[in-house]
Amino acid sequence: MKKFVLLKRMKNLFLSLTMLFFSLFLVAxxxxxQEQRLVIWTDCPEFSQYIELFNKTHKDKSAILVYKENPALxxxxxxxxxxxxxxxxxxxxxxxxxxxxxxxxxxxxRKSIASTDFYPQLLESGKVRKxxxxxxxxxxxxxxxxxxxxxxxxxxxxxxxxEQIRKIASEYNTKNKNDVYSKIGFTPLSNxxxxxxxxxxxxxxxxxxxxxxxxxxxxxxxxxxxxRDWIRAENTSPQIExxxxxxxLFMPYYRQVTSDRTLFAYTTSDVLLKAIKNQDLQxxxxxxxxxxxxxxxxxxxxxxxxxxxxxxxxxxxxITWFFQSDNQKxxxxxxxxxxxxxxxxxxxGGFSSIRDVNEHILPIYYTHLLSNLPxxxxxxxxxxxxxxxxxxxxxxxxxxxxxxxxAEDKTTVPSIRSLxxxxxxxxxxx
Numbered sequence: 001m002k003k004f005v006l007l008k009r010m011k012n013l014f015l016s017l018t019m020l021f022f023s024l025f026l027v028a029x030x031x032x033x034q035e036q037r038l039v040i041w042t043d044c045p046e047f048s049q050y051i052e053l054f055n056k057t058h059k060d061k062s063a064i065l066v067y068k069e070n071p072a073l074x075x076x077x078x079x080x081x082x083x084x085x086x087x088x089x090x091x092x093x094x095x096x097x098x099x100x101x102x103x104x105x106x107x108x109x110r111k112s113i114a115s116t117d118f119y120p121q122l123l124e125s126g127k128v129r130k131x132x133x134x135x136x137x138x139x140x141x142x143x144x145x146x147x148x149x150x151x152x153x154x155x156x157x158x159x160x161x162x163e164q165i166r167k168i169a170s171e172y173n174t175k176n177k178n179d180v181y182s183k184i185g186f187t188p189l190s191n192x193x194x195x196x197x198x199x200x201x202x203x204x205x206x207x208x209x210x211x212x213x214x215x216x217x218x219x220x221x222x223x224x225x226x227x228r229d230w231i232r233a234e235n236t237s238p239q240i241e242x243x244x245x246x247x248x249l250f251m252p253y254y255r256q257v258t259s260d261r262t263l264f265a266y267t268t269s270d271v272l273l274k275a276i277k278n279q280d281l282q283x284x285x286x287x288x289x290x291x292x293x294x295x296x297x298x299x300x301x302x303x304x305x306x307x308x309x310x311x312x313x314x315x316x317x318x319i320t321w322f323f324q325s326d327n328q329k330x331x332x333x334x335x336x337x338x339x340x341x342x343x344x345x346x347x348x349g350g351f352s353s354i355r356d357v358n359e360h361i362l363p364i365y366y367t368h369l370l371s372n373l374p375x376x377x378x379x380x381x382x383x384x385x386x387x388x389x390x391x392x393x394x395x396x397x398x399x400x401x402x403x404x405x406x407a408e409d410k411t412t413v414p415s416i417r418s419l420x421x422x423x424x425x426x427x428x429x430x
Contacts, residue, residue, distance in 0.1 A: 138350035190245035201290035207383035
Protein backbone atom coordinates (compact mmCIF):
# COMPACT_ATOMS: atom_id res chain seq x y z
CA MET A 1 0.00 0.00 0.00
CA LYS A 2 2.78 2.38 0.91
CA LYS A 3 4.50 1.49 -2.37
CA PHE A 4 1.29 2.33 -4.29
CA VAL A 5 0.95 5.71 -2.53
CA LEU A 6 4.60 6.48 -3.22
CA LEU A 7 4.21 5.63 -6.91
CA LYS A 8 1.06 7.79 -7.11
CA ARG A 9 2.87 10.73 -5.52
CA MET A 10 5.79 10.30 -7.92
CA LYS A 11 3.35 10.22 -10.83
CA ASN A 12 1.61 13.43 -9.66
CA LEU A 13 4.99 15.10 -9.17
CA PHE A 14 6.02 14.06 -12.68
CA LEU A 15 2.75 15.47 -14.11
CA SER A 16 3.15 18.72 -12.17
CA LEU A 17 6.75 19.13 -13.38
CA THR A 18 5.65 18.34 -16.93
CA MET A 19 2.88 20.97 -16.80
CA LEU A 20 5.25 23.53 -15.25
CA PHE A 21 7.83 22.86 -17.97
CA PHE A 22 5.11 23.16 -20.66
CA SER A 23 3.86 26.46 -19.15
CA LEU A 24 7.39 27.85 -19.07
CA PHE A 25 7.83 26.71 -22.67
CA LEU A 26 4.65 28.56 -23.73
CA VAL A 27 5.76 31.71 -21.90
CA ALA A 28 9.17 31.48 -23.55
CA UNK A 29 7.52 31.01 -26.94
CA UNK A 30 5.18 33.95 -26.31
CA UNK A 31 8.10 36.14 -25.27
CA UNK A 32 10.04 35.01 -28.34
CA UNK A 33 7.03 35.82 -30.54
CA GLN A 34 6.74 39.27 -28.98
CA GLU A 35 10.45 39.84 -29.50
CA GLN A 36 9.99 39.07 -33.21
CA ARG A 37 6.76 41.05 -33.56
CA LEU A 38 6.96 44.84 -33.79
CA VAL A 39 4.22 46.60 -31.79
CA ILE A 40 3.44 50.21 -32.75
CA TRP A 41 1.17 52.44 -30.68
CA THR A 42 -0.21 55.46 -32.53
CA ASP A 43 -3.07 57.95 -32.76
CA CYS A 44 -2.59 58.11 -36.54
CA PRO A 45 -4.63 55.32 -38.24
CA GLU A 46 -2.86 56.06 -41.52
CA PHE A 47 0.16 54.23 -40.13
CA SER A 48 -1.71 50.98 -40.79
CA GLN A 49 -0.93 51.57 -44.50
CA TYR A 50 2.72 52.24 -43.75
CA ILE A 51 2.96 49.12 -41.61
CA GLU A 52 1.33 47.03 -44.34
CA LEU A 53 3.89 48.31 -46.86
CA PHE A 54 6.75 47.68 -44.41
CA ASN A 55 5.59 44.10 -43.80
CA LYS A 56 5.20 43.54 -47.54
CA THR A 57 8.76 44.66 -48.23
CA HIS A 58 10.24 42.91 -45.18
CA LYS A 59 9.09 39.30 -45.43
CA ASP A 60 10.72 38.24 -42.19
CA LYS A 61 9.13 41.08 -40.19
CA SER A 62 5.71 41.39 -38.57
CA ALA A 63 4.68 44.87 -37.41
CA ILE A 64 1.23 45.47 -35.94
CA LEU A 65 -0.65 48.68 -35.07
CA VAL A 66 -2.37 49.33 -31.77
CA TYR A 67 -4.56 52.44 -31.96
CA LYS A 68 -4.40 54.79 -28.97
CA GLU A 69 -6.42 58.00 -28.98
CA ASN A 70 -3.66 59.71 -26.99
CA PRO A 71 -0.64 57.37 -26.68
CA ALA A 72 1.03 59.59 -24.08
CA LEU A 73 -1.93 59.04 -21.72
CA UNK A 74 -1.55 55.25 -22.02
CA UNK A 75 1.97 55.22 -20.57
CA UNK A 76 3.08 53.13 -18.84
CA UNK A 77 1.22 50.17 -20.41
CA UNK A 78 -1.35 48.36 -18.27
CA UNK A 79 -0.14 45.31 -16.35
CA UNK A 80 -1.36 42.68 -18.82
CA UNK A 81 -1.04 44.83 -21.94
CA UNK A 82 1.33 44.06 -24.81
CA UNK A 83 4.32 46.36 -24.43
CA UNK A 84 4.84 48.78 -27.38
CA UNK A 85 8.13 48.96 -29.24
CA UNK A 86 7.47 52.25 -31.05
CA UNK A 87 5.13 55.05 -29.96
CA UNK A 88 3.93 57.64 -32.47
CA UNK A 89 1.68 60.60 -31.70
CA UNK A 90 1.18 64.10 -30.38
CA UNK A 91 2.08 65.28 -26.86
CA UNK A 92 4.95 62.80 -26.42
CA UNK A 93 7.31 65.70 -25.76
CA UNK A 94 6.71 66.49 -22.10
CA UNK A 95 8.25 66.23 -18.65
CA UNK A 96 8.01 62.40 -18.78
CA UNK A 97 9.87 61.94 -22.08
CA UNK A 98 13.09 60.56 -20.58
CA UNK A 99 11.10 58.27 -18.27
CA UNK A 100 9.38 56.43 -21.10
CA UNK A 101 11.70 56.57 -24.13
CA UNK A 102 15.10 55.21 -25.07
CA UNK A 103 17.98 57.36 -26.16
CA UNK A 104 18.25 57.05 -29.96
CA UNK A 105 21.43 58.94 -30.83
CA UNK A 106 22.82 55.60 -32.02
CA UNK A 107 20.57 55.82 -35.09
CA UNK A 108 22.69 58.74 -36.25
CA UNK A 109 25.97 57.26 -35.00
CA ARG A 110 25.39 54.16 -37.15
CA LYS A 111 24.28 56.36 -40.03
CA SER A 112 20.96 54.48 -40.14
CA ILE A 113 19.38 57.87 -40.79
CA ALA A 114 20.93 61.28 -41.43
CA SER A 115 20.27 64.17 -39.06
CA THR A 116 20.75 66.57 -41.97
CA ASP A 117 17.60 65.18 -43.66
CA PHE A 118 15.38 66.72 -40.97
CA TYR A 119 14.35 70.31 -40.35
CA PRO A 120 16.92 71.18 -37.66
CA GLN A 121 14.49 72.95 -35.31
CA LEU A 122 12.12 69.97 -35.43
CA LEU A 123 14.89 67.49 -34.76
CA GLU A 124 16.21 69.62 -31.91
CA SER A 125 12.79 69.56 -30.25
CA GLY A 126 13.15 65.80 -29.70
CA LYS A 127 16.23 66.25 -27.53
CA VAL A 128 16.49 66.39 -23.75
CA ARG A 129 19.78 67.82 -22.49
CA LYS A 130 21.36 67.34 -25.94
CA UNK A 131 20.34 63.66 -26.11
CA UNK A 132 17.87 62.52 -28.80
CA UNK A 133 14.80 60.74 -27.44
CA UNK A 134 12.16 61.55 -30.05
CA UNK A 135 12.11 62.08 -33.81
CA UNK A 136 9.68 64.42 -35.61
CA UNK A 137 7.29 62.73 -38.05
CA UNK A 138 4.99 65.41 -39.46
CA UNK A 139 3.71 68.93 -38.81
CA UNK A 140 1.16 71.52 -39.96
CA UNK A 141 1.12 75.29 -40.34
CA UNK A 142 -1.42 78.14 -40.00
CA UNK A 143 -2.73 79.56 -43.28
CA UNK A 144 -4.96 82.35 -44.54
CA UNK A 145 -7.00 81.58 -47.67
CA UNK A 146 -8.71 83.84 -50.20
CA UNK A 147 -10.49 83.52 -53.52
CA UNK A 148 -8.22 83.62 -56.58
CA UNK A 149 -10.50 86.33 -58.03
CA UNK A 150 -9.25 88.59 -55.21
CA UNK A 151 -5.55 87.76 -55.53
CA UNK A 152 -4.73 91.27 -56.77
CA UNK A 153 -5.66 92.60 -53.32
CA UNK A 154 -2.86 90.56 -51.71
CA UNK A 155 0.62 91.82 -52.59
CA UNK A 156 2.54 89.30 -50.45
CA UNK A 157 3.69 86.20 -52.31
CA UNK A 158 4.28 83.59 -49.59
CA UNK A 159 3.45 84.81 -46.10
CA UNK A 160 1.17 87.34 -44.45
CA UNK A 161 1.30 89.03 -41.02
CA UNK A 162 -1.47 89.93 -38.58
CA GLU A 163 -1.11 93.62 -39.44
CA GLN A 164 -1.35 92.89 -43.15
CA ILE A 165 -4.44 90.72 -42.69
CA ARG A 166 -6.06 93.50 -40.66
CA LYS A 167 -5.24 96.27 -43.13
CA ILE A 168 -6.24 94.42 -46.30
CA ALA A 169 -9.38 92.98 -44.70
CA SER A 170 -10.59 96.35 -43.38
CA GLU A 171 -10.28 97.86 -46.86
CA TYR A 172 -12.60 95.12 -48.12
CA ASN A 173 -15.35 95.98 -45.61
CA THR A 174 -18.54 97.20 -47.29
CA LYS A 175 -21.84 98.55 -45.92
CA ASN A 176 -25.19 98.74 -47.69
CA LYS A 177 -27.50 101.75 -47.85
CA ASN A 178 -28.84 100.88 -44.39
CA ASP A 179 -25.34 101.20 -42.93
CA VAL A 180 -25.19 97.43 -42.34
CA TYR A 181 -22.18 95.35 -43.36
CA SER A 182 -22.71 93.35 -46.54
CA LYS A 183 -19.03 92.35 -46.57
CA ILE A 184 -16.42 92.04 -43.82
CA GLY A 185 -12.90 91.23 -44.90
CA PHE A 186 -12.08 89.08 -41.87
CA THR A 187 -13.90 88.17 -38.66
CA PRO A 188 -11.37 87.00 -36.04
CA LEU A 189 -14.04 85.78 -33.62
CA SER A 190 -15.66 83.41 -36.13
CA ASN A 191 -12.34 81.90 -37.19
CA UNK A 192 -11.76 79.19 -34.60
CA UNK A 193 -8.24 79.17 -33.21
CA UNK A 194 -7.27 82.58 -34.58
CA UNK A 195 -7.11 84.31 -31.20
CA UNK A 196 -4.81 81.58 -29.95
CA UNK A 197 -2.66 81.90 -33.08
CA UNK A 198 -2.34 85.64 -32.41
CA UNK A 199 -1.19 84.90 -28.85
CA UNK A 200 1.48 82.54 -30.20
CA UNK A 201 2.62 85.10 -32.78
CA UNK A 202 2.96 87.69 -30.01
CA UNK A 203 5.16 85.24 -28.06
CA UNK A 204 2.73 84.70 -25.21
CA UNK A 205 4.87 81.61 -24.63
CA UNK A 206 2.27 79.42 -22.91
CA UNK A 207 3.90 76.22 -21.66
CA UNK A 208 3.80 73.51 -19.03
CA UNK A 209 5.41 74.67 -15.81
CA UNK A 210 5.70 72.71 -12.59
CA UNK A 211 2.16 71.37 -12.09
CA UNK A 212 0.59 74.42 -13.72
CA UNK A 213 0.59 76.57 -16.85
CA UNK A 214 3.06 79.41 -17.27
CA UNK A 215 3.09 82.25 -19.80
CA UNK A 216 4.50 85.65 -20.68
CA UNK A 217 1.85 87.97 -19.22
CA UNK A 218 3.03 91.12 -21.02
CA UNK A 219 3.03 89.53 -24.47
CA UNK A 220 -0.26 87.75 -23.85
CA UNK A 221 -1.92 91.07 -23.02
CA UNK A 222 -0.39 92.66 -26.10
CA UNK A 223 -2.06 90.05 -28.29
CA UNK A 224 -5.40 90.56 -26.52
CA UNK A 225 -5.19 94.35 -26.84
CA UNK A 226 -4.36 94.03 -30.53
CA UNK A 227 -7.36 91.78 -31.20
CA ARG A 228 -9.71 93.94 -29.10
CA ASP A 229 -8.71 97.04 -31.07
CA TRP A 230 -8.92 95.22 -34.42
CA ILE A 231 -12.48 94.03 -33.86
CA ARG A 232 -13.75 97.36 -32.57
CA ALA A 233 -11.84 99.68 -34.90
CA GLU A 234 -12.32 97.73 -38.14
CA ASN A 235 -15.52 95.73 -37.61
CA THR A 236 -17.38 98.07 -35.18
CA SER A 237 -17.88 95.60 -32.32
CA PRO A 238 -17.79 91.93 -31.31
CA GLN A 239 -21.59 91.84 -31.52
CA ILE A 240 -21.65 93.18 -35.10
CA GLU A 241 -19.01 90.64 -36.09
CA UNK A 242 -20.95 87.77 -34.56
CA UNK A 243 -24.21 88.86 -36.18
CA UNK A 244 -22.53 89.07 -39.59
CA UNK A 245 -20.95 85.63 -39.13
CA UNK A 246 -24.27 84.11 -38.08
CA UNK A 247 -26.02 85.61 -41.09
CA UNK A 248 -23.45 85.00 -43.83
CA LEU A 249 -20.61 82.73 -42.73
CA PHE A 250 -22.50 79.55 -41.89
CA MET A 251 -20.94 77.71 -44.86
CA PRO A 252 -17.57 75.85 -45.06
CA TYR A 253 -14.56 78.15 -44.72
CA TYR A 254 -13.57 77.91 -48.40
CA ARG A 255 -17.10 78.80 -49.52
CA GLN A 256 -16.98 81.85 -47.30
CA VAL A 257 -14.21 83.39 -49.41
CA THR A 258 -15.57 82.31 -52.80
CA SER A 259 -18.99 83.77 -51.89
CA ASP A 260 -17.34 87.23 -51.65
CA ARG A 261 -18.96 87.89 -48.26
CA THR A 262 -15.52 87.80 -46.69
CA LEU A 263 -12.03 88.16 -48.10
CA PHE A 264 -10.05 85.91 -45.75
CA ALA A 265 -10.60 82.73 -43.78
CA TYR A 266 -8.21 81.00 -41.37
CA THR A 267 -7.31 77.30 -41.49
CA THR A 268 -4.35 74.93 -41.20
CA SER A 269 -2.28 73.20 -43.88
CA ASP A 270 -3.77 69.72 -43.36
CA VAL A 271 -7.35 70.98 -43.79
CA LEU A 272 -6.42 73.34 -46.63
CA LEU A 273 -4.34 71.04 -48.81
CA LYS A 274 -6.64 68.03 -48.66
CA ALA A 275 -9.58 70.31 -49.62
CA ILE A 276 -7.69 71.82 -52.55
CA LYS A 277 -6.66 68.37 -53.76
CA ASN A 278 -10.10 66.77 -53.51
CA GLN A 279 -12.19 69.63 -54.88
CA ASP A 280 -11.93 72.15 -57.68
CA LEU A 281 -11.59 75.19 -55.43
CA GLN A 282 -10.55 78.56 -56.79
CA UNK A 283 -8.62 79.57 -53.71
CA UNK A 284 -5.08 80.59 -52.85
CA UNK A 285 -3.27 80.87 -49.51
CA UNK A 286 -0.47 82.48 -47.51
CA UNK A 287 1.32 81.18 -44.41
CA UNK A 288 0.62 83.32 -41.33
CA UNK A 289 3.78 84.75 -39.78
CA UNK A 290 5.09 87.45 -37.46
CA UNK A 291 8.67 88.71 -37.23
CA UNK A 292 9.73 86.12 -39.83
CA UNK A 293 8.35 83.24 -37.76
CA UNK A 294 5.65 80.72 -38.71
CA UNK A 295 4.50 78.75 -35.64
CA UNK A 296 4.09 75.01 -36.16
CA UNK A 297 0.76 73.65 -34.95
CA UNK A 298 0.93 72.33 -31.38
CA UNK A 299 -0.17 68.80 -32.26
CA UNK A 300 2.79 67.94 -34.48
CA UNK A 301 3.59 64.22 -34.52
CA UNK A 302 6.69 62.64 -32.99
CA UNK A 303 8.05 59.11 -32.63
CA UNK A 304 10.16 57.26 -30.09
CA UNK A 305 11.24 53.79 -28.98
CA UNK A 306 9.63 52.73 -25.70
CA UNK A 307 12.15 52.29 -22.87
CA UNK A 308 11.04 48.68 -22.19
CA UNK A 309 10.58 47.70 -25.84
CA UNK A 310 10.92 43.96 -26.54
CA UNK A 311 11.93 44.37 -30.17
CA UNK A 312 14.48 47.18 -30.35
CA UNK A 313 16.09 45.71 -33.46
CA UNK A 314 12.76 45.66 -35.30
CA UNK A 315 11.95 49.18 -34.08
CA UNK A 316 15.27 50.46 -35.38
CA UNK A 317 14.67 48.81 -38.74
CA UNK A 318 11.17 50.31 -39.10
CA ILE A 319 12.36 53.81 -38.15
CA THR A 320 15.27 53.57 -40.58
CA TRP A 321 12.88 52.45 -43.36
CA PHE A 322 10.26 55.10 -42.62
CA PHE A 323 12.62 58.08 -42.67
CA GLN A 324 13.96 57.39 -46.16
CA SER A 325 12.67 59.84 -48.80
CA ASP A 326 12.20 57.07 -51.37
CA ASN A 327 10.03 55.08 -48.97
CA GLN A 328 7.86 58.10 -48.15
CA LYS A 329 7.48 58.63 -51.90
CA UNK A 330 6.36 55.02 -52.19
CA UNK A 331 3.88 55.61 -49.37
CA UNK A 332 2.36 58.57 -51.25
CA UNK A 333 2.28 56.69 -54.56
CA UNK A 334 0.55 53.73 -52.97
CA UNK A 335 -2.00 55.98 -51.29
CA UNK A 336 -2.92 57.50 -54.65
CA UNK A 337 -2.85 54.22 -56.61
CA UNK A 338 -5.14 52.44 -54.15
CA UNK A 339 -7.20 55.51 -53.23
CA UNK A 340 -6.29 55.13 -49.56
CA UNK A 341 -7.34 57.85 -47.08
CA UNK A 342 -7.25 60.58 -49.72
CA UNK A 343 -8.92 62.87 -47.18
CA UNK A 344 -5.65 62.94 -45.23
CA UNK A 345 -2.89 65.27 -46.33
CA UNK A 346 0.72 64.28 -46.91
CA UNK A 347 2.65 62.04 -44.53
CA UNK A 348 0.81 61.15 -41.31
CA GLY A 349 -1.65 63.99 -41.94
CA GLY A 350 0.88 66.76 -42.48
CA PHE A 351 4.13 67.94 -43.98
CA SER A 352 6.93 65.43 -43.59
CA SER A 353 9.73 66.13 -41.12
CA ILE A 354 12.07 65.22 -44.00
CA ARG A 355 12.72 68.40 -45.93
CA ASP A 356 13.44 66.66 -49.26
CA VAL A 357 9.99 65.02 -49.21
CA ASN A 358 8.23 68.39 -48.88
CA GLU A 359 10.35 70.16 -51.46
CA HIS A 360 10.58 67.49 -54.17
CA ILE A 361 7.94 64.81 -53.61
CA LEU A 362 4.80 66.33 -52.04
CA PRO A 363 4.39 68.97 -54.80
CA ILE A 364 3.97 66.13 -57.33
CA TYR A 365 0.74 65.16 -55.55
CA TYR A 366 -0.26 68.57 -54.17
CA THR A 367 0.49 70.94 -57.05
CA HIS A 368 -0.51 74.07 -55.09
CA LEU A 369 2.71 73.61 -53.10
CA LEU A 370 4.75 74.36 -56.21
CA SER A 371 4.03 78.05 -55.74
CA ASN A 372 4.25 78.21 -51.94
CA LEU A 373 6.31 75.73 -49.97
CA PRO A 374 6.87 76.31 -46.22
CA UNK A 375 9.99 78.48 -45.76
CA UNK A 376 12.26 76.17 -43.75
CA UNK A 377 14.11 78.86 -41.80
CA UNK A 378 10.88 80.49 -40.56
CA UNK A 379 9.40 77.42 -38.86
CA UNK A 380 9.15 77.58 -35.07
CA UNK A 381 8.41 74.62 -32.81
CA UNK A 382 5.92 75.11 -29.93
CA UNK A 383 6.86 74.85 -26.28
CA UNK A 384 6.56 71.57 -24.40
CA UNK A 385 2.88 71.14 -23.67
CA UNK A 386 0.82 68.96 -21.29
CA UNK A 387 -0.41 65.54 -22.40
CA UNK A 388 -4.01 66.81 -22.16
CA UNK A 389 -3.24 70.03 -24.04
CA UNK A 390 -6.27 69.80 -26.36
CA UNK A 391 -8.54 69.80 -23.33
CA UNK A 392 -6.56 72.53 -21.51
CA UNK A 393 -6.55 74.75 -24.58
CA UNK A 394 -10.28 74.49 -25.29
CA UNK A 395 -11.38 74.80 -21.64
CA UNK A 396 -8.85 77.32 -20.38
CA UNK A 397 -6.82 79.24 -22.99
CA UNK A 398 -9.50 79.63 -25.67
CA UNK A 399 -12.11 80.63 -23.10
CA UNK A 400 -9.80 83.20 -21.52
CA UNK A 401 -8.79 84.73 -24.86
CA UNK A 402 -12.35 85.04 -26.14
CA UNK A 403 -13.69 86.46 -22.89
CA UNK A 404 -10.81 88.97 -22.75
CA UNK A 405 -11.36 90.15 -26.32
CA UNK A 406 -15.18 90.36 -26.16
CA ALA A 407 -15.67 91.79 -22.65
CA GLU A 408 -16.21 95.53 -22.33
CA ASP A 409 -15.17 95.38 -18.68
CA LYS A 410 -11.93 93.41 -18.26
CA THR A 411 -12.59 92.94 -14.53
CA THR A 412 -15.37 90.48 -15.37
CA VAL A 413 -12.97 88.13 -17.19
CA PRO A 414 -11.95 85.04 -15.19
CA SER A 415 -8.19 84.55 -14.84
CA ILE A 416 -6.29 81.78 -16.57
CA ARG A 417 -5.36 80.39 -13.17
CA SER A 418 -8.98 80.20 -12.00
CA LEU A 419 -10.05 78.55 -15.28
CA UNK A 420 -7.17 76.08 -14.96
CA UNK A 421 -8.13 75.24 -11.38
CA UNK A 422 -11.72 74.62 -12.46
CA UNK A 423 -10.53 72.44 -15.34
CA UNK A 424 -8.34 70.35 -13.03
CA UNK A 425 -11.27 69.74 -10.69
CA UNK A 426 -13.38 68.42 -13.56
CA UNK A 427 -10.63 66.23 -15.00
CA UNK A 428 -8.84 64.88 -11.93
CA UNK A 429 -11.50 64.87 -9.21
CA UNK A 430 -14.18 62.79 -10.91
